[in-house]
Amino acid sequence: MSQDSNTSANEDAHRGPRHVAIIMDGNGRWATQRGRPRLFGHHAGAKRVREIVESCPDVGVKYLTIFAFSTENWKRTQVEVAGLMGLFRRYIAKETRALAEFGARVRFIGDRERLDAKLVSLMNELEETTAENTKTNLTIALNYGARDEVARATKLLAEDVACGLLDPADVDEETLPKYLDTRVLPDPDLVIRTSGEARISNFLLWQSAYAEYEFIDTLWPDFSREEFASLCSSYGDRDRRFGGVKK
Ligand code: IPE
Ligand code: IPE
Ligand code: MG
Numbered sequence: 006m007s008q009d010s011n012t013s014a015n016e017d018a019h020r021g022p023r024h025v026a027i028i029m030d031g032n033g034r035w036a037t038q039r040g041r042p043r044l045f046g047h048h049a050g051a052k053r054v055r056e057i058v059e060s061c062p063d064v065g066v067k068y069l070t071i072f073a074f075s076t077e078n079w080k081r082t083q084v085e086v087a088g089l090m091g092l093f094r095r096y097i098a099k100e101t102r103a104l105a106e107f108g109a110r111v112r113f114i115g116d117r118e119r120l121d122a123k124l125v126s127l128m129n130e131l132e133e134t135t136a137e138n139t140k141t142n143l144t145i146a147l148n149y150g151a152r153d154e155v156a157r158a159t160k161l162l163a164e165d166v167a168c169g170l171l172d173p174a175d176v177d178e179e180t181l182p183k184y185l186d187t188r189v190l191p192d193p194d195l196v197i198r199t200s201g202e203a204r205i206s207n208f209l210l211w212q213s214a215y216a217e218y219e220f221i222d223t224l225w226p227d228f229s230r231e232e233f234a235s236l237c238s239s240y241g242d243r244d245r246r247f248g249g250v251k252k
Contacts, residue, residue: 020241022194024068025233026216027057028208031200031224038224044088049226051096058109060230061141064237068142068190072208076116076150090124093147097127101134108140114186115149116157144190151210158184187212195240197233199225217243 029050036046054071061069073093079086104111113128120128128147161184165171171180182188193209193216203220205213219236244251 021065021237022217022240023066024070024191024193024195025061025066025237026070026072026193026196026209026213028072028196028198028206029053029225029228030198030202030206032226034200035224035226043085044092046226047089047092051092053226053228055100055103056230057228057233058104058141058143059107060233064234066141066237068144068193070114070144070146070187070190070193070209072146072149072206074115074147074149075207076148076153077207079119090121094124094127097124097131101127101131104131104143105134105138108138109135109143110138110141111135112142112144112189113147114144114154115147116153117148120148142190144187146208149186150207152207154186155181155211157186182211185211192216194245195219195236197221197236199223199228215245215247217245 032046032050033043034046035049036043039045057071058069061067074089078089081089111131113132117125117128158181162171162176162181166173187209190212192212192214195218196205196209196213196216197219198205199221201220201222205218209216217240219240221232221236223232
């Protein structure tokens, strides 16, 4: 697969972000504020996703990547982890049709090895069902950790060196991204984290080296299409220099 270069002149001209990545945080606190169990917050959070996906074409976002479960989230209680896994299974089963009809191409990044077989088969099915869609690209990071991703990529790269497919002398900064889970995606232009925490928690470390960041106080279940549009719009005022000098 090659990187999507199917960008119209119109899309190039707009100053909004082409790829937005979101760390959807704050579900637990949202539920606690209401005296409800944390899973209640996760359910409310899952409901926000469709609206944001569907607003992407309106704000010129061609790629949306969302952080659903990290490699560190297994540290949570068994009840919360099992509840989240059940939620992912139900969410995928329920949303497949709507996402497919909307025209979203869905991909998953992260390590599937530790996920249960039923969930993995639903993930594969959703990827296959939406493989021809082009309206927007939704990538769901599930059991994703950037350090884990880099470790897995390095292992694949080392295997290619060991069997003579890759010469170590040819390794440069274009090489590793070809082995990352995100190899078919452009780098994020804008990374949004909800819930007031100003950290990236092992999300897209390599890919976001030059991303713009927005840390906002809104808890994920309260995040709206309007706030998303406003963040995408203010992104256009930023001056991305990539180490160069302002023109
Ligand atoms: C984000 O919300 C969802 C996941 C990490 C799975 P949290 O569950 O982290 O919510 P807070 O941060 O505890 O409020
Ligand atoms: C990051 O949120 C992971 C997801 C949103 C899936 P966390 O709530 O797990 O991050 P920390 O623990 O606050 O760093
Ligand atoms: Mg959190």
